[in-house]
Amino acid sequence: MKYDVIVVGAGVAGLEAALVLASKGFKVAVIESKPVEKIGDKTCGDAIGVHHFEKISLEIPGNVIDYKYQGVKIYSPSEKHGLIVPGEGVSVNRVRFGQWLLKEGLNKGVELYDSHVLADVIVKNDKVEEVKVKKVDGPIIELKAEAFIDASGARPALRSKLPETWPISDRPFMTDFNIAYREVIKSEKPVTGEDSKYALIYLNAEIAPGGYWWLFPKFEDGFILNVGLGVVWNGVYNPRHNYEKYLKPRFKGELIHAGGGIVPTRRPIPTLVWRNVGVVGDAAYTVNPVHGGGIGSSLEAAYIVSTYIGNALEAGRIDEEKTWEANIKYMESYGAKQAGLDVLRMYLQRLSNDDFEWILKNRIVDGSSVYDLGVKGELGEKILHTVSAMIKLLGKPSLLNQLRIVRNYMNRLMSLHSAEYPKSPGELPKWNSLVENVVEEYTRIIGFERGQKVKW
Ligand SMILES: Cc1cc2nc3c(=O)[nH]c(=O)nc-3n(C[C@H](O)[C@H](O)[C@H](O)COP(=O)(O)OP(=O)(O)OC[C@H]3O[C@@H](n4cnc5c(N)ncnc54)[C@H](O)[C@@H]3O)c2cc1C
Structure with a gap:
């Protein structure tokens, strides 16, 4: 099979990139290891500032939003002192959001290879020629394309298989990541009063060393809560262990969803494009280094990189010279800020x-x-x-x-x-x-x- 673009990963970044390119009439395939019904199901705090959607003119349907915040409230370790940071935000229903983005893409002609894992990448003549993907319990199939986008998240599946001489294969340090664990629960006690209006962040170097713990109300009744913590990934701290020790006794209730994951909390990758490859979302370290929010910036990076890859395809030549403007635009729009915040992040840690x-x-x-x-x-x-x-x-x-x-x-x-x-x-x-x-x-x-x- 031959495509214009193959996108690896159907998270927010991959789905947005596929939608942008398919909307321009390109033949796009998305490879995703999860089965179709699980697309969107991501362990996350689910909180996002609404300005991110406005920035890329993404009009999301109302049923994708579980809850609205008036801002963030940051608590001191004793929890006696709080600081309100105003700014409109929402709690996103990640499954509905993912399924909606997927449907938009499929309507524009995106072809989905769900339950397929990227197994190998074939580089020939200094560019990626094809990828080998494997269906769970199925055969390996070979897919060719003019361009490839790695949107496979914090453990990048495609760019980690590229020649180390390509700067897009950049290898980070472990401490460039937070490792996080969170539970969505139906709590025995609701969050009420002023706190119910905010996404609550707690600074506490004992509970969440090198990160913070959070309490994000998810529904109006105040009973459904997203509670979790992130710690610096240094091989010493274990967020699940700390959750069990410090937060579980405090937030009793019925478990709805539990999970963990790693989050890049650093400056962006040196280049988001190289040869005929683009990288977006967590795979490109586009998360905000200080608060760890990455949904919005993943969408933004996906929008920018896919736009320039589309332009290069239209011009009939795809390489880093033709797509370089994507880097300039991303750095202007979010990357330079991330680089500044990376410095602050290391100090705060x-x-x-x-x-x-x-x-x-x-x-x-x-x-x-x-x-x-x-x-x-x-x-x-x-x-x-x-x-x-x-x-x-x-x-x-x-x-x-x-x-x-x-x-x-x-x-x-x-x-x-x-x-x-x-x-x-x-x-x-x-x-x-x-x-x-x-x-x-x-x-x-x-x-x-x-x-x-x-x-x-
Ligand atoms: C615990 C936690 C809490 C968070 N809280 C927030 C928050 O409150 N707000 C916020 O904005 N951000 C938050 N983030 C970060 C946010 O979730 C991510 O930045 C964002 O979802 C990244 O999207 P993505 O599309 O780049 O990657 P992902 O959502 O990780 O998508 C990658 C996709 O690629 C697929 N894939 C991976 N490898 C392969 C392979 N080999 N073959 C085929 N498919 C593959 C995966 O199955 C997945 O579907 C949090 C992250 C964590 C872990």
Whole structure:
């Protein structure tokens, strides 16, 4: 079988990419290891800011939304201090969302190979020529295409099989990920009052070292809750163990769904396109490094990469020269912010409960600064001013100095991922080693151990 584009993975990223390309009239196949009825069933906190849908003009039907939030409320470790970050958000019904995106794609002619696993990738003449896919309990089949998109999630199935000389095969560090576990429960006790209006995030380095734990109400009655936690993936912490120890006794009720997974919490992959391959979603590390939300940015990356792959196919030539603009657009739209937040993320992962308590108790940050930080990725002057004022009153001179370092490196990495991002693929190796040197220097200064590289 020969297609214009083969997409591996029918998560939000793969389904969006397939929909964009099929809508332009390309012959698209999607390969997915799950059976069709399980498409969309993803272990997730399900929370997303509505601006993500607006940004790519995706009009989702009402029945895909389980619940609406007025913003996020962040609690200190003692849970005595809370900070409200306003901003409209929703709890998505992941199965309905996935099934809806799938149906949209199928209506446009997408061909689905469900219950099929990507088994091998054949590279010939410096491009991917075909993939071998295997149906569960079935034979191996060979599928050819002009272009391929890896949308197979945090353990990328396609790009991990590409030549290591291709920068799109980038291998991350384990600490570039959070490992998470969550349960959806019908709780014995509902969430009521002000808390029921927000997605609740709890900073606690004992319960969720290198991450946070969350309580996201899912239905109006306040009884259905999405509760979970993420920890830095360093081979030491186990989120399921911590859930059983700290959260299970607190949230008693009927279990509806349980599961775990890894989440990339770093800057984006150096390039989302190479030869005739594109990479989108978790496979391209498009998640927000600080809050771990990746549904919106997966959709955005999928929209951008598939648009430029479509343009290259129309122009009759597909390689990184022809699709490079996808990188520029993604970095502009989300990637540069991610790079800044990656710097902040490593700093936050080193803070103690005493630090979190001090920051929230003394209102070092306010809701609008945190919102700006999330939207623009900048550690603003306002935060530094508040910190310096507080330091005069309470002491903690090291904090101001640390925050200045963090801010400088945030700005440096953001600049490298925006104005200084390579204008053409030939400049990528030099740029990449510059980025690596900056990250190496920063982690050395703040004493962050990056650990081992991931073995896929
Ligand atoms: C516990 C947890 C909580 C989260 N909470 C939130 C949240 O509240 N808000 C938010 O925005 N984001 C959240 N995220 C992140 C978010 O879920 C992801 O960023 C997003 O779903 C990524 O979409 P994707 O399409 O890139 O990958 P996925 O949804 O992982 O899709 C990849 C697909 O590829 C398929 N696949 C994989 N390998 C193969 C193969 N070899 N052959 C064929 N098919 C294959 C998989 O079956 C899967 O369907 C959370 C993640 C986790 C793990």
